[in-house]
Amino acid sequence: MGLLEETARDILSGPDPWPALEEAGLASVGVPEDAGGSGGTLADAAVLLRASGRHGASVPLAETGWLAGRLLAAAGLPVPRGPLTAAAGNGAFEAVRDGDGWVLTGTLRRVPWARSAHRVAVVADGRQVVVADPALATITPGENVAGEPRDEVTFDGVRAERAAPSPVDAAGLRRWGALARAVQLTGAMRGALDLAVRYAGEREQFGRPIGRFQAVQQMLAELAGEAAVADVAVRAAVRAPDDEVAVAAAKANASRAAGRAAAIAHQVHGAIGVTQEHGLRRFTLRLWSWREEYGDETTWADVLGGRPGDPWATLTGR
Amino acid sequence: MANLSELEPGTLPPEAGALRDEVREFLAGASFTPRCDSWLTGADPAFSRALGERGWLGMTLPERYGGHGRSPLERFVVIEELLAAGAPVGAHWIADRQTGPSILANGTEEQKRRFLPAIARGECFFGIGMSEPDSGSDLASVRTRAERADGGWTLRGTKVWTSGAHLAHAILVLARSEPLDAGDRHAGLSQFIVALPDERVAIRPIRGLSGEHHFNEVVFDGTFVPDAMVLGRPGDGWRQVTAELAYERSGPERLLSTFMLIRLLHGRAADTADPAARRTVGRLMARLWALRQASLAVAGALAAGGTPDVPAALVKDLGTRFENEVVDAVREHAGVEPDPGSPDPLARALAQAVVQAPGFTLRGGTNEILRGIVARGLGVR
Numbered sequence: 001m002g003l004l005e006e007t008a009r010d011i012l013s014g015p016d017p018w019p020a021l022e023e024a025g026l027a028s029v030g031v032p033e034d035a036g037g038s039g040g041t042l043a044d045a046a047v048l049l050r051a052s053g054r055h056g057a058s059v060p061l062a063e064t065g066w067l068a069g070r071l072l073a074a075a076g077l078p079v080p081r082g083p084l085t086a087a088a089g090n091g092a093f094e095a096v097r098d099g100d101g102w103v104l105t106g107t108l109r110r111v112p113w114a115r116s117a118h119r120v121a122v123v124a125d126g127r128q129v130v131v132a133d134p135a136l137a138t139i140t141p142g143e144n145v146a147g148e149p150r151d152e153v154t155f156d157g158v159r160a161e162r163a164a165p166s167p168v169d170a171a172g173l174r175r176w177g178a179l180a181r182a183v184q185l186t187g188a189m190r191g192a193l194d195l196a197v198r199y200a201g202e203r204e205q206f207g208r209p210i211g212r213f214q215a216v217q218q219m220l221a222e223l224a225g226e227a228a229v230a231d232v233a234v235r236a237a238v239r240a241p242d243d244e245v246a247v248a249a250a251k252a253n254a255s256r257a258a259g260r261a262a263a264i265a266h267q268v269h270g271a272i273g274v275t276q277e278h279g280l281r282r283f284t285l286r287l288w289s290w291r292e293e294y295g296d297e298t299t300w301a302d303v304l305g306g307r308p309g310d311p312w313a314t315l316t317g318r
Numbered sequence: 319m320a321n322l323s324e325l326e327p328g329t330l331p332p333e334a335g336a337l338r339d340e341v342r343e344f345l346a347g348a349s350f351t352p353r354c355d356s357w358l359t360g361a362d363p364a365f366s367r368a369l370g371e372r373g374w375l376g377m378t379l380p381e382r383y384g385g386h387g388r389s390p391l392e393r394f395v396v397i398e399e400l401l402a403a404g405a406p407v408g409a410h411w412i413a414d415r416q417t418g419p420s421i422l423a424n425g426t427e428e429q430k431r432r433f434l435p436a437i438a439r440g441e442c443f444f445g446i447g448m449s450e451p452d453s454g455s456d457l458a459s460v461r462t463r464a465e466r467a468d469g470g471w472t473l474r475g476t477k478v479w480t481s482g483a484h485l486a487h488a489i490l491v492l493a494r495s496e497p498l499d500a501g502d503r504h505a506g507l508s509q510f511i512v513a514l515p516d517e518r519v520a521i522r523p524i525r526g527l528s529g530e531h532h533f534n535e536v537v538f539d540g541t542f543v544p545d546a547m548v549l550g551r552p553g554d555g556w557r558q559v560t561a562e563l564a565y566e567r568s569g570p571e572r573l574l575s576t577f578m579l580i581r582l583l584h585g586r587a588a589d590t591a592d593p594a595a596r597r598t599v600g601r602l603m604a605r606l607w608a609l610r611q612a613s614l615a616v617a618g619a620l621a622a623g624g625t626p627d628v629p630a631a632l633v634k635d636l637g638t639r640f641e642n643e644v645v646d647a648v649r650e651h652a653g654v655e656p657d658p659g660s661p662d663p664l665a666r667a668l669a670q671a672v673v674q675a676p677g678f679t680l681r682g683g684t685n686e687i688l689r690g691i692v693a694r695g696l697g698v699r
């Protein structure tokens with residue numbers, strides 16, 4: 001385990017990790033220092049993001065650094081302090097030029113962590129990033145099955161605080177989000193695997209730990225296989241974040257694996273695992289949420305299957 | 319278990335791109351009928367020799383033994399191209415994949431000089447003499463006996479499922495050379511190189527499901543093996559076969575046996591603009607992309623001198639199940655029956671795939687055994 005991973009683990013397994021993450025400068029890793037971030041590579045940011053999934057932490061880490069931070073930095077805009085979020089403005093949202101600024105009108109759906117975000121960065125039509133304070137919008141709270149905020153944000157003629165041409169369009173932002181969630185999924189799968197292995201060693205039935213039963217061993221091996229393959233594939237995609245094939249495949253595979261991993265982890269845990277007091281839900285509820293966000297396995301399969309040209313050339317990138 | 323998360327993605331060397339293009343160019347000019355599972359059921363000695371001429375066999379063997387001193391990752395590129403194309407690579411597959419490296423690791427100078435250059439030329443094929451009628455998953459229980467004789471050993475026993483023995487120039491046989499020690503079943507096993515033909519070795523076909531001949535029964539009836547043909551140290555056979563199995567597991571042949579079906583369905587989906595078929599192709603491509611990264615990562619770990627037994631086992635488990643998944647997924651959209659004699663390549667490929675599929679999760683260690691290895695890695699066993 002690297003130093004970064006160790007620090008992340010210590011913070012993320014604590015009770016209120018966000019302030020500690022900010023204090024340690026870990027909320028904006030992967031965002032260049034001259035833009036106001038902490039520097040470091042995307043792979044470093046992935047280590048943190050994976051750790052947040054592995055330790056079941058509830059933090060807007062993907063939204064603050066990976067999405068909003070990188071988006072603003074690449075657009076040449078300063079990255080504000082505090083938790084941030086990002087969204088793509090589709091048909092129901094408009095940024096209209098007004099003098100030397102932009103006026104925002106309309107609704108953004110299922111914006112992660114909007115209610116507690118200090119600023120939201122929106123990729124609007126015409127490839128424009130606009131930045132606004134969500135406090136100036138009407139927020140209708142919503143959540144995913146893991147209880148993470150996924151809010152509706154409605155602007156009614158709010159002036160953007162800043163704006164600049166965007167480095168990515170809405171599809172590009174979705175790709176960034178997909179890779180982030182894929183990384184988080186691999187962390188959560190690993191978390192579920194760790195718990196299931198531990199439980200199989202502790203829980204006794206028929207006078208022995210259930211992990212001694214071959215049926216249980218075979219399930220755990222499958223879970224480990226899914227977790228490990230998803231993990232290495234996502235790591236490979238993090239090295240090629242602009243490669244649509246890599247991101248599509250990594251997210252599709254991680255989303256697919258998530259369902260199987262969650263099912264096995266629950267089967268191994270028996271009834272205790274499906275209770276609110278048991279820690280397994282910190283992983284499985286997120287697996288079921290994140291596998292859908294920024295495109296599930298079917299969405300990304302359509303992207304891959306719709307590519308022209310020989311599939312082998314697509315797979316090998318040549 | 320800690321080692322699982324440390325599986326770093328494999329990185330292909332910069333030369334890989336040009337090498338890939340060369341192989342594709344060669345394949346475009348070669349004449350063969352692509353087939354599923356071509357590494358087991360597509361043998362063509364002339365094709366093997368042509369690969370040898372291009373320097374694509376024994377790639378990782380040192381040049382002084384006729385090899386080419388290339389990296390395992392370069393070999394990875396070449397073999398995945400051959401497999402994806404469904405090229406007839408079955409004749410040399412075992413020699414190139416595992417026997418060559420095993421002789422290099424354990425063999426005498428004389429054995430290396432005799433076999434390695436021939437393997438690299440595509441002129442020496444090997445069979446794997448491990449399984450027996452009463453010894454499958456429990457390989458340490460093999461009963462083939464090696465008895466001391468003047469200047470060597472005498473082998474008695476029967477091997478089964480010996481792929482390609484009828485084409486092979488030699489078989490690497492695992493036999494019990496000392497009486498079974500109940501306290502250490504892995505002790506007292508040795509590996510012997512049996513050159514073929516030999517009048518005291520009887521090779522009979524065991525027909526596959528559709529009557530095809532790819533594996534054999536091989537009976538050793540007092541076969542003499544000179545001391546010079548013992549591989550490695552007598553008694554060290556278990557360690558050697560275990561190491562050999564590491565080459566055997568998690569290569570691209572554990573993912574690509576049915577790749578042809580994906581390619582053919584992709585073509586069909588484009589012709590008919592069928593969105594459901596395209597979605598299926600995309601789903602399979604995503605899985606394959608991920609599995610290929612895992613296979614490449616294990617190859618990278620092996621190349622770096624690691625012993626990624628557990629990751630190799632889990633990649634083979636997921637990979638071979640994927641090979642089966644492809645068959646059913648493609649069947650859903652194919653609109654044709656599997657038909658070995660059809661002029662339609664998809665119907666033909668389906669026929670090959672359906673019949674060979676049960677073997678995918680058996681050969682090289684069954685998936686149940688592989689998951690047992692993973693479970694041990696997890697510490698629950």
Ligand SMILES: Cc1cc2nc3c(=O)[nH]c(=O)nc-3n(C[C@H](O)[C@H](O)[C@H](O)COP(=O)(O)OP(=O)(O)OC[C@H]3O[C@@H](n4cnc5c(N)ncnc54)[C@H](O)[C@@H]3O)c2cc1C
Nearest residue numbers: 446447448449454455479480481677680681682683684686
């Ligand atoms: C196409 C093909 C090619 C082959 N080529 C070769 C070759 O060239 N050379 C060679 O030596 N061998 C070869 N084999 C043999 C192969 O290695 C064996 O089939 C394999 O090791 C399993 O042995 P078995 O078939 O005797 O099955 P068994 O070991 O009898 O197993 C039967 C079933 O029981 C299960 N089982 C057994 N033990 C356990 C356990 N401890 N826990 C849980 N489940 C268990 C197995 O998983 C399987 O489902 C080939 C096999 C095939 C199918």
